[in-house]
Amino acid sequence: MGTPDFETTNGNDYDVTTSMKKNFKLLAINDQVKELQTILRDKNTSRSDFKFYADRLIRLVIEESLNQLPFTECKVVTPTGATYNGLKYRSGNCGVSIVRSGEAMEQGLRDCCRSIRIGKILVESDVDTHEAKVVYARFPEDISRRQVLLMYPIMSTGNTVTQAVKVLKEHGVKEDCIILSNLFCTPTAINTVMKSFPKLKILTSEVHIVTPNHFGQKYFGTD
Template sequence: MGSPDQQDNSNIDDYGQNLKILPPNDQIRELQTILRDRNTTRSDFKFYADRLIRLVIEESLNQLPFSKCEVVTPTGAVYEGLKYGSGNCGVSIVRSGEAMEQGLRDCCRSIRIGKILVESDADTHEARVVYARFPDDIGQRQVLLMYPIMSTGNTVQQAVAVLKEHGVREESIILSNLFCTPAAARIVVNSFPKMKILTSELHPVAPNHFGQKYFGTD
């Protein structure tokens, strides 16, 4: 594992083929730096968080199934292209996951979005689901599960378990995440080896202030 100021992306193969990291570049590293800087103002934080969210959502959408199609152009030519398969939806883990909802709507304007609320017991710190609202036919849909910060993996484990209880296939879930620790990644990929995970970074220290800073409750 790298030092706290270094990304831990070097051993990505250790986490299996379903964990994917955004192709690193200077723009993404700058966004990550701004979001980690304690001197970043709330307005700047939200602006740059939305930029990183959009990049993660766009790449998450690339993991959805596509089918071939043909359209006729204004000049009468036939164009062979692609279209999304039917039945996609988003599910945000409340509250920080709600920060990613607008980014998904910006890309898929009519997509339906469900919610899951997971709370930790004050004494045992055990995560439990206290609220869930989904489309009635979620078991037949591809699901983009949105949760920006994954430190331990406990919350995601509970959320995925509830989705599976509602008939969602593990291989139909794509976790859209901004920051993930190596420990959380190992727990989640071992628990749900068929689920796809898309994150911008593996790092031993997660910016756990994200939700409070984004919503102005810090």
């Protein structure tokens, strides 16, 4: 008997309070996004195709994550001498990837923000207790004054992200200045992270009981 098909949630069937939901955003689902998600879940997808389509989905998620950053109004003068009322990012943004799978999202961020600084966090699970622990962290010295895009593509339990956010807060980063950029997560992970950090913002492409946990190995060719 084969594995039964599973249905995709719409991001609203899990137990988070109304106040928490305002900080949770699901990438707008269209046929293109659904195709990318399907390719990444297909066991027959080649490694080269996997990386190509993963980068496409990463770019969409990063673009929408950047849209959650604070902007300020500005005026510029056009080549014709006209004044244009526009917007620009407030100063002080940076990325932080959770090693190793989070590093797959770094290039997507650099493609959008040419000179953005990127820090790293390594979280490992204890062999005996399975408890997640941070073993390495490297950030810009002034990270406490920055808006942080925390990058982690697959979130199954939320434990790794929880430890990463704790370290960021220990370094002075305000909870409401952290945006988690994620590709796939489970309802359990959403609840775990948002109940611990209700001011944290989360942007993901899909909430589902089954996540493609082979992502890191397939992307980096270590499967």
